[in-house]
Amino acid sequence: MRVPGENPSPTHTSLRSAAHRLRLDRQASHWLQKIDPLLTLGEVRARVVGILPETSEVTSFVLRPNGHWRGHRAGQHTLLEVEIDGVRHQRPFTIASPPHGDTLVLTVKRIDGGKVTNHLHDGLRVGDVVGLSEARGDFVLPDQRPERPLFVTAGSGITPALAMLGELANAGELKGATLVHHARSRTDIIARDRLVRWADAGLELHLFTDDQPGPRGFDADRFAATVPDFDQRETWLCGPPPVMQSARALWALRDALPRLHTERFVAAPAPSAGRSVQVTLRRSGRTLTLDGRGSLLEQLERAGERPAYGCRMGICHTCRCPKVAGTTRDRETGAISTEPRPIRLCVSDARSDIELDL
């Protein structure tokens, strides 16, 4: 296995480029695909080899990636790609398993009205093939393992902690680690059996559920009483926004923010029409407030920008520009796009604050 981040050699790159110019790569990947969808020239693909229900809303998918997978560090996530009705969709999911063996696990919560999570739960079968990005993210354990790591999680936010604790468990280093996890009810606790096993092996485990007497969700007083020395410990925090907010406030109060590592499972911003939005232009570093009237192209021009354009009616693609983040709407089709992808400025409008590669 190659080291994550290592680049392919220059000869490899120029061979690839020659193959591309001679159109051999299209032929090759076409026929490889016919033999086995896992055979690609560079794309990471993975076969579903197991589907394990965790709770009524959460399912784990065990994936075996092809040879292009370069491994991950515990706590990192990947962009999972699936095709639904002819369209490819990418969504971030944490790799909930530690980096050992030839499989990896994604533990997915079903989101109300969510396109991809519902498709995964209802449509994905053992044997299906999905796409993956390389592992990414810096919500990881440092190489120099902290003495007494603390994990504070809620709901499906436990997934990165599962990977990190799994790694500690494999290394026999669970002693000293603490996990404080919040869930709606006992039956909503993901991987409960594993947590109990790890507790037997030395993990200090605290489970708070909303169906028990006492406060619901993250409660600062209860938490401080449970882990009195929390502000002295390297902490990894992941959960829904309200939990993250209350926890951060507590760390801020104790001046302990530098020791707090957080990961947000940001949902796509909810679309909202016609109000003014902030646009960040990545290349020029400018941030503009747009008035929401007309296409993004017109709004950017009113704000003093000069993006390239041609027909101004969606046919020539001259104005195409990568959207890095945020929600936009295609004015021709009404389609809402929440993923990073190129958009045509002249037929798009912003439905949230956005970032463009301009």
Add this chain to the structure above:
Amino acid sequence: MTTPTHLSPSEIEAFGRELDAIRDRHLADLGERDREHIDRIISLAMTSEAAGRLLLHFGIDPISFVLGTGALTLSKILENMEIGHNVMHGQYDWTRDPKLDSHSYEWDAVSPSAGWRHSHNFEHHTFTNVLGKDRDIGYELLRVSADQPWNPGYLAQPLRALWLALAFQWGVALHDLKLEELRTGESTREEVLERAKPFLCKAAWQVAKDYALYPALSGLNAPRVLLGNLLANIGRNVWAFAVIFCGHFPEGAEIFHEAELEGERRAEWYLRQLLGSANIEGGHWLHVLTGHLSHQIEHHLFPAVPAWRYPEMAREVRALCERYDLPYNTGSLGTQLKSVAGKIFRHALPTKPRAALTRQAPPALAA
């Protein structure tokens, strides 16, 4: 525009709205079916390329030569037209599949996709058949309208047309370089050379592929493979030339003047696309082989809708044209070809331009 003077401005607007509605209905319906279509065509192109090359490389008899060359020609036609042209229009961008991405697709032709996308998607599709703006009118080589000023050079244009047909991919590539700007002084030699770099690079690789790599791979069969590749490229060239010239230049397809563009609204743009385009009638496979440019009218009205939907859309557009009493230029391949050939011969001689072009825009439309 000259023809549809029988329509009031509000009728033209209503016509435009009905076309929008047809487009929206199809865009809302994009999905699995479109994907399956393009995947099927890609598979067919790949299979016929592989079959063609195997027959050329390993056969020794004339029959396998003819079959091999035919299969290779078929794959090049499918790749250039139903796949390349349509993908580069962004018809499949919504699939978010990198191999169907309009901006990274590189087609099997000597013109680099990026330059072609600009001259074709922007200049030609926005300014369709507008003299002085759409450089695709006669590809600046042929006089297909009396409104193009005549000079004695055009006397030889039937020969020029033959040359352009045989070497169409080179014609398209050179056309994108705008060499005539050297003559008019709009560009310097250096600028043109700079512009030509991507083309020279792409063309070198293409030539290396068809005329060096594949012949070399076939050892003793090299001359046979080289000839097969050459004939396949020529076959594709002639076919593409025929389809494209039938799309905008048969009798009845109108040419416009820049003055007529002033203050043009979306609905009028639709009208210009309709009046400046012509269809070819035929069966399913004829349409596929033309990349559905046999439905040039629908393609110009809806350039971003997957082209295999055009036959379905054509029924709706035609019915609409009947209701608004608008012309809908269509005919068999033979009829349209004859009509284009007639024009090429006729306008080789000095023909009279159409009368004054200063049609008054209806007051409501003059922006």
